[in-house]
Amino acid sequence: MLTEHEISIRVRYHETDGQGHVHHANYFLFFELGRTELLRAAGHDYDQLEREGIHLVVSAISAQYFRPCRFGDVLKLRTRVTYAKGARVLHEYELLRDGEVVAVGQSTVACVDHEGKVKRLPKWLMST
């Protein structure tokens, strides 16, 4: 499967906080957008996953922030799958503005069934 994808994100006003900066929790919404768009770019989507009885849940996530982002900023988000085996997918994220990295992130997504039980990834999601 495709393991890297880049999207463009324009900061929305409501994503900023009382200091005029994008609130740190909102970066995780950007990362989620990166994951879903990577999946879509690979020709898949969550509907397909659900039809296969698969739910992807975040089991760990982190971010490091280097520069504040503001309303109207146009950011580039690079999402990369670094591991996809067994029941886990690991992603790395790089958020850039004008070529400068403003934040990075890492996440672990677990594959579970309808009852929340761990389940092996479908073949097409695994990296080789």
Added chain:
Amino acid sequence: MLTEHEISIRVRYHETDGQGHVHHANYFLFFELGRTELLRAAGHDYDQLEREGIHLVVSAISAQYFRPCRFGDVLKLRTRVTYAKGARVLHEYELLRDGEVVAVGQSTVACVDHEGKVKRLPKWLMST
């Protein structure tokens, strides 16, 4: 059923926007809190509703804003049922700070079943 309830809300930091004020969309989250806490104060909750096959969906909502609210403000929210018959419940909201009304709101909630079809309210939710 109980038709009026008051709760206290302390503004959280992430609820403010780039101007340092509570973002206008977040007042609707306060109103939702008012509705669910009114229901709880009446001895009911959404779980019970779902067991009865009932979903409450907002079909119309509005707010008028008079004063900005800031991080740390302690607000008082008065939620009042003004109509509850057939398949609809109407609420009115008054948000106060130190006795002054800072915003008001109105909403219409529709009662639907699992497929989204309109459904009569259960008796205990109706006003007489």
Added chain:
Amino acid sequence: MLTEHEISIRVRYHETDGQGHVHHANYFLFFELGRTELLRAAGHDYDQLEREGIHLVVSAISAQYFRPCRFGDVLKLRTRVTYAKGARVLHEYELLRDGEVVAVGQSTVACVDHEGKVKRLPKWLMST
């Protein structure tokens, strides 16, 4: 000034709620996006407004919902200025999916200075 604009919005996962539908408060974030993109399409932006000592604050807003929206839905939002004189701008919103109107909205935005005092709109923002 340009008084009508259309944008495309793809529903993000975190914008849905426990019923799998876009949470009703999030439509107001879409409307805000419609306003800021209308302004941008007209060749202006909020930075320019702030340099002119202008803040636009929502003083009243409302929405009526007809059909639920889901994660991945691609929506079309039409934002229209219906009045822009004195210190107020009124907007109307129409949200469509596959040609069907799923929600509509209305808002009143007030023009204020740094201290929150009402202020006349700059000429370029007024409708004639």
Added chain:
Amino acid sequence: MLTEHEISIRVRYHETDGQGHVHHANYFLFFELGRTELLRAAGHDYDQLEREGIHLVVSAISAQYFRPCRFGDVLKLRTRVTYAKGARVLHEYELLRDGEVVAVGQSTVACVDHEGKVKRLPKWLMST
């Protein structure tokens, strides 16, 4: 200064996502609440910090999730300062439901001035 504090959080409906679980990004809003309430319990608040020309910005944050949380769940959040020297404060978070840990987190907050330059913590914020 006080280095540990516990608060109670009732999950709000809009905090859940399409799977009916609290969205993973919202845990960071809970953690922020833990930090501000710890500060308040110690007799301080952000207004005081701003008067002293201090801004606290999150420079790194992470969470690990063990059990999903649902609308109406009553959670206990333990926030602990593990380091507070120079220009940095480190916190650890433990989120519990009925005595069971459902998630944990860690964050690094940096002390900066109005222009975003790193600045030493005020004495009263330092741990000894």
